[in-house]
Amino acid sequence: MDTITILVLVRIAVAISAGILAGISAIYTFNRIPAKWLCDYGQKPDRGMWGERIKKSPWTIVFILVFTASALKLADRGFLFFIPGIVSLWLLLLIGIADRKYMIIPDQFVIALAVAAFGFIPFHASFQTQLIGALAGGGGILLMGIAGKLIYKKESMGFGDVKLFAATGLLFGLKGVVITLILTVFSSAFVFGIGLLTGKLKAGDAQPLGPFIAASAALYILFQSEFSALADLYLSL
Numbered sequence: 001m002d003t004i005t006i007l008v009l010v011r012i013a014v015a016i017s018a019g020i021l022a023g024i025s026a027i028y029t030f031n032r033i034p035a036k037w038l039c040d041y042g043q044k045p046d047r048g049m050w051g052e053r054i055k056k057s058p059w060t061i062v063f064i065l066v067f068t069a070s071a072l073k074l075a076d077r078g079f080l081f082f083i084p085g086i087v088s089l090w091l092l093l094l095i096g097i098a099d100r101k102y103m104i105i106p107d108q109f110v111i112a113l114a115v116a117a118f119g120f121i122p123f124h125a126s127f128q129t130q131l132i133g134a135l136a137g138g139g140g141i142l143l144m145g146i147a148g149k150l151i152y153k154k155e156s157m158g159f160g161d162v163k164l165f166a167a168t169g170l171l172f173g174l175k176g177v178v179i180t181l182i183l184t185v186f187s188s189a190f191v192f193g194i195g196l197l198t199g200k201l202k203a204g205d206a207q208p209l210g211p212f213i214a215a216s217a218a219l220y221i222l223f224q225s226e227f228s229a230l231a232d233l234y235l236s237l
Helices: 003-032 056-075 079-102 107-123 127-152 159-198 210-222 224-236
Strands: none
Touching: 003 056, 003 079, 056 079, 056 210, 079 107, 079 159, 079 210, 107 127, 107 159, 127 159, 159 210, 159 224, 210 224
16 A cells, blocks of 8 residues: 555545544533523523533434535645634534524634634735734624614624624635625525525514524635635636
8 A cells, every 4th residue: 555545544534533523522512511601791591501402313413424524625625724624614513503592602612713713824825814804804794784773773783793704704814704705695695585485584583694604604614715716707707
């Protein structure tokens, strides 16, 4: 067996092991984080916020499969990209679940995501590009929230979404956060539109945006080159 084959097998084994570990630890962690992380500051946790928040079955198998497939994809980018990539995907999953179940984006996860962004420094021209992405991401969402409040006379964007987009901009830089924003807008509009058409949602119903931000950011991490190529093609037209 030649060296290249051995390296490929080792890479696959590491990716599968990381996928299994990430899938199991995601459920374990979410079920054991302090309940106060899942409510606004100054509020007391409800009784339902304690105990098993995610059922181990069948979600353990689902998460293991998703993370294993993701890890195999990330492994193609090399070890330096793999580590911050899988950590970011893990955090994005927890953020999406928290906002979906409890309408809250824990600051602890957002801070951890911002720290993970330092692992992507080698893949940017400079750290300055990441800072610009953070300002553009957080600032853009903040302006959209202000505009929505003026138009609809109520809160249309949570500050947790602003902080999450700022962390996302720190991960991806300006180009990446713009692509993530576009994916978020179209995916959320599609799902909300289907909800309105089927009667499951009513106009004015509050719906969390965090899961769409997290999913869009995860897709960009996994398919960054493909999305960047499409963006470059569009701009060249």
